[in-house]
Amino acid sequence: MKLIVRKSLIFCTCIYIATSFFGVLLFGDDILDDVLANFDVDLGIPYSSLLDDLIRLSYCLHLMLVFPIVFFSLRLNVDGLLFPYAIPIAISKRRFVSITVALMGFIFMGVNFIPSIWDAFQFTDATAAVCVSYIFPAAITLRDTHGIATKNDRLISWPMIFLAVSTSTVAMTSDIYGLFSVEKGVTT
Numbered sequence: 001m002k003l004i005v006r007k008s009l010i011f012c013t014c015i016y017i018a019t020s021f022f023g024v025l026l027f028g029d030d031i032l033d034d035v036l037a038n039f040d041v042d043l044g045i046p047y048s049s050l051l052d053d054l055i056r057l058s059y060c061l062h063l064m065l066v067f068p069i070v071f072f073s074l075r076l077n078v079d080g081l082l083f084p085y086a087i088p089i090a091i092s093k094r095r096f097v098s099i100t101v102a103l104m105g106f107i108f109m110g111v112n113f114i115p116s117i118w119d120a121f122q123f124t125d126a127t128a129a130v131c132v133s134y135i136f137p138a139a140i141t142l143r144d145t146h147g148i149a150t151k152n153d154r155l156i157s158w159p160m161i162f163l164a165v166s167t168s169t170v171a172m173t174s175d176i177y178g179l180f181s182v183e184k185g186v187t188t
Contacts, residue, residue, distance in 0.1 A: 004069070005069055008065045008066065008069055011062075011065060012062050012065060012066055015058050015059065015061070015062045016062075018058075019035055019036070019055060019058070019059065020035060022055075023035040023038055023039075026038070036055070036056070036059060039051075039052045039055050039056065040052070071103070074103060075089070075096075075099055075100060075103060076089065078099055078103065079095065079099055082099075083095065119175075119179060122175045122178075123172060123175060126168055126171035126172045126175060127168055127172070130164045130165075130167060130168040130171075131164075131168075133164075134160050134161070134163070134164035135160075135161055135164045135165070137160075138156075138157035138158075138160040138161045138164070139157075139161070141153050141154060141157045142154055142157050142158075
């Protein structure tokens with residue numbers, strides 16, 4: 001798995017760098033935040049549509065290479081969360097198949113019902129950044145299996161978790177309100 005991850009990361013990094021580099025060379029100051037959105041128009045150069053298709057194809061190849069790696073760790077983490085004391089998932093074929101089918105079904109439903117990837121990113125950012133920055137460190141301090149945390153550390157961890165959950169809730173509520181106000185034509 002190490003070799004596969006290493007090769008995939010190198011290949012995907014090369015695709016990201018090439019797409020960004022050539023996007024800046026082609027569009028200069030007119031480049032959009034979403035670099036791939038720039039390739040939806042005629043570039044005014046020979047073989048423009050071929051270049052657009054090659055860039056989209058390389059990005060598609062990137063997604064095909066990254067998804068199994070991300071899905072591998074997702075499946076292991078979900079299995080560890082649901083079955084912490086069970087035999088390893090690699091040995092239990094029934095659990096392996098059921099978790100894989102459930103996750104793939106959930107991902108498939110999300111892909112079909114989320115109208116824009118940017119909507120998904122809003123909710124991911126509202127939760128992931130807060131979890132990584134505040135909730136996980138505080139939870140690790142509260143768990144403290146090695147007995148390193150002081151009483152003061154534990155007292156600070158609870159308000160930190162409360163504030164993180166509160167701000168994440170406000171951010172998600174704002175995102176939901178923004179989605180519905182845009183759909184109804186209300187501008188804020």
